[in-house]
Amino acid sequence: MKTERNTCDVVVLGAGIAGLAAACRATDEGLSVVLVEKSDAVGGSSAMSGGFFAFSGTDEQCEKGVEDSAELFLADMLAVGQNANDESLLRAYLDEQAEVYAWLKSRGVVFRALELSSGQSVPRSHLSDIKDVLTMLADQFVAAGGLLLVDSRATRLVQDAERVTGVHIESPSGPQTLTATSGVVVATGGFSRSAELLKIFAPEQLAAIPYGGRANTGDGLTMAWMLGAGLADMSYVSATYGSHPDTTEAFHELLTAYYLGAIIVNSDGRRFVDESQSYKTLGMACLAQPNGLGFEVFDSVVRAKSHPGVPLNDIGMLEDLGHVFRADTLTDLAELAGIDAAALEQTVERYNTAVRGLGDDEFQRNGLCNGVGELLPIVAPPFYAYPAKALMTSTYCGLTIRPDGRVLRVDGSAIDGLYAIGEVTGGFHGAAYMTGTSLGKGAVFGSIVAKTLRNARE
Incomplete structure (x- = not known):
């Protein structure tokens, strides 16, 4: 397969998991591909994630005796999304997930842990x-003949008689126009780094800790929006709860001890939410607290559940960073942490009474995570606060799409030649988010759009 520098079958914008999956799968289908990345390296927000992919019916689930199904997976996604999801997109994911799971493993991906997390009624978060x-997929794409352009920013989509035929980019060698004979795939991620777009769509989220890829400023969204995309x-934009105030971009620091049995209190010492809900929902609730701060409070029983090396549940690592308070009494813990x-x-005491069945939980919490798991009293010292x-x-x-990845206008008609996948798209998650469905969605719809482009060329 030969790719001319300025003309190819497909241009993919963005080299996170969605763009890399699309680029690799498109080359598998015999298409010539140029992959354009705004940053100086591949990865984007995907590289800053915990590394979980959500799949059902896997070897890892079978080995752990986990009973899961596409039907249960669908029910969980609709529940966590408060039925605001586009069910056709969810079904497209479920129809393709087994093939993509197998494809990732064939490419050398190893899933080293299986976890129960946000929005799941059974463990389906596969840790990579x-x-x-990301590095492996990028290397394989280039080895297969694909052209990867880094430090190259897409600035405007090119249209010919309402069909998208290419894109203008700014690269180290200057302005270029890339022509795509089959289509352009927008996989540029979200806009967590754009204060301007957050002010428009979710101004309250500006109070959250900024995170995500530095290049995630909504370029792809705004370029398609200019063409009338819906x-x-x-x-539903919401930050994720669970990161220390001193969290940096160096690594993904996020603790979900509340899914292991912790409660969350504010600096006044009061709970303010059902801790078993999606961490996106918890994030919204936390922003409304004094200084936007919540403390995950737990005892030695929960501390013993720490999973070394597993994001979201590695309490020991956070202790080593000095980010976890510890004391033999709740009074001493409160004084250390600055809690009433x-x-x-x-x-x-009120929480423990409810756990023992001697009273009602003030927030109707009935499980550890998504209603699953037996609640635990907080009684065994030492006590901890994170x-x-x-x-953010x-x-x-973001962009409205069909299940085959085609971008839709505001009126529901398709924009010919334009596709979108990954975080830049809307409709999939709905009101909240299940752990692992972001990376999973990127990989799955990358595969779907590659097949769509192959069929369109045929």
Whole structure:
């Protein structure tokens, strides 16, 4: 396969998991592909994620005795999304997931842990070494004859008689126009780094800790929007709860001890939410608290559930960073963490009473995660507190698409030659997010759009 520098079958914008999957699968289909990345390296927000892919019916689930199904997976996604999801997109994911799971493993991806997390009624978060996955896919794409352009920013889509035929880019060698004879795939991620777009769609989220790829400023979304593309899920933008106030871009620091049995209190020592909900929902609730801060409070029983090396659940690693307070009594813990001590003791006692079945939980919590798992009293010293804020990792909303990846106008008609996948799209998640469905969605719809482009060329 030969790719001319300025003319090819397909141009893919963005080299996160969605763009890399699309580029690799398109080359598998015999298409010539140019992959354009705004940053100086591949990865984007995908490289800053925890590395979880959500799949059902896998070997890892079978080995652990986990009973899952596409029907249960669908029910969970609709529930966490509060039925605001586009069910046709969810069904497209479910129809393709088994093939994509097998394809990733054939490419050398290893899933080293299986976890239960946000929005799931059974464990289906498959942990990968995501940076290695991204590098491996990029290397394989180039080895297969694909052209990767880094430090190259797409600035405007090119149309000919309402068909998208290419894209203008700014590259180290100057302005270029890339012509795509089959189509342009927008995989540029969200807009967690765009204060301007957050001000338009979710101004309250500006109070969250900024995160996500530095290049995630909404370029792809705005370019397609200029052509009349529709938008979905813009009102559901929410940061993720669980990151220390001193979190940096160096690594993905996020603790979900509340899914292991912790409660969340504010600095006044009061709970303010059902902790078993999606961490996106928890993020919205946390932003409304004093200083946007919530403390994950737990005891030695929960501490013993720490999973070394597993993002979201590695309490020991956070202790080593000095980010976790520890004390033998709740009073001493409160004083260390800056929480109202008397109120914290009352809150824990009220919670423990409800867990023992002697009263009602004030927020109707009935499980550890998504209603699953038996609640635990907080009674066994030492006690711990992890101060955490909401982290604006991703926006999970954007362009409206068909299940085959074609971008739709506001009136529901397709924009010929334009496709979108990954975080830049809306409609899939709805009101909230299940762990692993972002990376999973990127890989799955990357595969789907590659097949769509192959069929269109035929």
